[in-house]
Amino acid sequence: AAALYLGKEYKPDFCIETLLSGEPGPIAYVSAEYLDKKPKDAEADVTAWREFFDWLGVRRSPAVELKNIDWHCSKELRLLLGADSAATRQQTLECMSRHWQNYSSKLSYQLGTKRHDTTFAQELRATEAPLIGRKGTAPLSSTYYQTQELKAILGEAPPYVDAFLDASMRDACRITHRLNAPALIKRLKQLKQENGGTVRQVQIIYRELEKLWDTDEALIKDAFEDYGLVQMKGAVRGWFSPSQVSWRSNGKFLDALYPPIPGPFRDFQGFFIDKLGVPRELPLAKRVQA
Numbered sequence: 001a002a003a004l005y006l007g008k009e010y011k012p013d014f015c016i017e018t019l020l021s022g023e024p025g026p027i028a029y030v031s032a033e034y035l036d037k038k039p040k041d042a043e044a045d046v047t048a049w050r051e052f053f054d055w056l057g058v059r060r061s062p063a064v065e066l067k068n069i070d071w072h073c074s075k076e077l078r079l080l081l082g083a084d085s086a087a088t089r090q091q092t093l094e095c096m097s098r099h100w101q102n103y104s105s106k107l108s109y110q111l112g113t114k115r116h117d118t119t120f121a122q123e124l125r126a127t128e129a130p131l132i133g134r135k136g137t138a139p140l141s142s143t144y145y146q147t148q149e150l151k152a153i154l155g156e157a158p159p160y161v162d163a164f165l166d167a168s169m170r171d172a173c174r175i176t177h178r179l180n181a182p183a184l185i186k187r188l189k190q191l192k193q194e195n196g197g198t199v200r201q202v203q204i205i206y207r208e209l210e211k212l213w214d215t216d217e218a219l220i221k222d223a224f225e226d227y228g229l230v231q232m233k234g235a236v237r238g239w240f241s242p243s244q245v246s247w248r249s250n251g252k253f254l255d256a257l258y259p260p261i262p263g264p265f266r267d268f269q270g271f272f273i274d275k276l277g278v279p280r281e282l283p284l285a286k287r288v289q290a
Helices: 042-056 075-081 086-098 119-125 148-154 167-173 181-193 199-211 213-227 252-257 263-275 284-289
Strands: 064-067 070-073 108-111 114-117 230-233 237-240
Touching: 070 075, 070 119, 075 086, 075 119, 119 167, 148 181, 148 199, 181 199, 181 213, 199 213, 199 230, 199 263, 213 263
Parallel strands: none
Antiparallel strands: 064 070, 108 114, 230 237
């Protein structure tokens, strides 16, 4: 029974047979022969058999398979997660969320002294997520879960996953659903990658990071330096690390090498100078180097 799925005749809440209609390859479904050919109450007959097969252990969500010590998506799960239809991917993710206890222990495995992500976990996080109000897609691990808190700070622009998912599944898939320093840094990195982000959007994120400085100083400082998260929209445009910019203008030649913080960010002095270490005056060593 554990290797079977209910066929469409049993009207399961997640019908793999319907969603994979026409897909090649054998997937085992419970035969419809058990159903009464002329029932007095067809719905009651279907419900009774469905509950019976649930009790026997027939699968209610897509399977994962163990190969050696690594877990992989079953063929049917891989087809569902890779479906062209966003609705199919949405239904699959929501089904997995309802039955997350079947998957939560299959995200990593021990090899020697180290734990490794399973192939299943990697494939799940790489799934092209259905998105709210957007035609494009994004890997599940790059998405956000639309909460009032996140929406208030990040607006409607981030890729919000269009599915109702359990909090533990969101964590496992690395879907951002809490407003914290990693979430804000993730969004800045996306804006940089997209070469986007209005001044206002970036200002709001900087202000929130400033509030979190006392608890996440090292994380924020390292992220700005390593990933260049200072947005410049003046004569020199782009994204820079704090060590690549200056607070004040130093003339055309030096500004081309160490662009000054643009006007819209002038009231962020405490964040840029006191916290991120942007020099108020360009150091002599940098002038000599230039």
